[in-house]
Amino acid sequence: MNQTNASSNPKAGTTNAATAAVVATDTAISTKPDAGPRAPIRHLVLVLGDQLDISATALDGFDPVQDCIWMAEVAQESEHVWSAKQRTTVFLSAMRHFADALRAQGWPLHYVTLDAPDNSGTLAGELAKAIATYQPHTLVMTAPGDWRVLQDLRGAALAAQVPLDVRDDLHFFSTVRDFAAHAKGRKQLRLEYWYRELRQKTGILMDGKAPVGGQWNFDADNRASFGAKGPGAVPPPTRFAPDAITQEVIALVNTRFASHPGSVAEFGWPVTRAQALLSLHAFIQERLPYFGEHQDAMWEGDVWLYHSHLACAMNLKLLGAREVVAAAEAAYRAGAAPLPAVEGFIRQILGWREYVRGIYWTQMPEYEERNALGATADLPAFYWTGDTDMACLRDAIAQTLRHGYAHHIQRLMVTGLYALLFGVKPQQVHQWYLAVYVDAVEWVELPNTLGMSQFADGGVMASKPYAASGKYIQRMSNHCKGCRFDPALSVGEAACPFTTLYWDFLLRHETMLTANPRMGMQLKNLARLSPDQRGAIVAQATRHRETTAAVASAHPAGTP
Ligand SMILES: Cc1cc2nc3c(=O)[nH]c(=O)nc-3n(C[C@H](O)[C@H](O)[C@H](O)COP(=O)(O)OP(=O)(O)OC[C@H]3O[C@@H](n4cnc5c(N)ncnc54)[C@H](O)[C@@H]3O)c2cc1C
């Protein structure tokens, strides 16, 4: 399918997304072998699995007579972390659909499939072979999302002595250079200042020089729970029945990565630009008006709530961040969505998404190794199965393995919080998040995990650790009602492990946290505990850790 045409008619060939949860598409698998121009060629243009946009900078000036596009499916990308089946499927299927869009354009493409007999299994290995075949004058690519991938491809280019032209990725509102300039001379890098700078630069949600509505931030309006009644009837998510290409990928993934986490039985993610646009339009019409208020709320068994589910399509570049933000702002300007909801949504993309990318590229590669809290525990094995008595964790992990999705607060304040309090090595937590979510790409996952959720960067991203007891989860969800633990208790049979580990966390890090003015209230409460209470909490936390760790050691974390 031609991507440009697809974007002008997003609803073509589908049923009504508002009423049908599953949208079918009918796409044939291309069986034609790929052929390119004869060596030596001018440009070999590298397109990675998260660069699936025909208007990407790498393709600027593409000449089908002298240039060829290179794409490769390699096992390394599913095995360097234990990539869940949903995640591998979404990447491979979207790549294959994009390859067909390039073929339809009549552009020469060298595409290596995962099951090609001579597939070397690595991007660098496949690139070296393609360089030998095409003898390009120059390699061209849009800046990749992962530091590791950039090093590998640079290494292959260097070994073959072919220049590599890395172009800016214009899918973002800012460049890494813009972020570095913003960061220069600042003692602290806080989202809010960067976000305001980008609002001013882009004019998004601005009335002249002032923020629309007279306020930069409607965060305080966006923290409500669903109350006792729950979320009510949430619109069904926009899901797509696997077409022939996706079915073929599902079969491949189920065979090749049979032992990898999760299931693809209910795969329904957008894998083409046309599908991604459908998802965007359905979100803007049906969910955006309610997005803000309940952004942080959770509800047992309710996977999708009022979130957009667009991170994956944006990270694969099936959607541009600019068009997503523009659609949300247009809904506000047309009176179709309230400002707190729209500002809350836009802040996630124009603010957080740009901010974490800047952090990643200005801090790597050392960033990945940070462990400011000196955490040493292994990741509990139940992260790979969901097999735990803790209802909140069970629910978040079960939906993660089933759909490759959990919303931000589930990631930050359930799975992330428990790992922080438990004291799991941040690198293992990072490997888990990078493996299990369909939207997981390192530039966005790593700062969120290591920085925001685990405080392993010592405060580069977050001004204080996101440490809370089970009472936070009780306030924001109904999980505790169906749990055998009690979030109010820190010791005893029914004590909630989050609450026990919360106090234990404060005790373990008391000296370091005292220097942080934002921890004042929490440390004041800690000071109220008697020596006996402290002793009982430490004993209970140690027991919990030992029993959980005993399971973990039988299932080495982070490896198949
Ligand atoms: C530990 C942890 C790991 C994470 N890993 C990833 C990841 O691998 N990939 C990823 O895209 N996001 C990640 N996030 C951020 C966020 O949780 C997801 O973007 C979001 O849950 C995706 O669901 P959605 O598309 O329904 O988002 P919505 O809630 O609808 O939000 C709208 C969009 O805003 C952007 N966004 C929201 N929060 C963030 C954030 N903190 N950082 C960057 N962008 C944000 C996303 O593009 C998202 O699609 C992580 C957060 C945490 C706490």
Ligand code: SF4
């Ligand atoms: S009681 Fe604790 S473990 Fe159980 S659901 Fe609540 S927060 Fe989670």
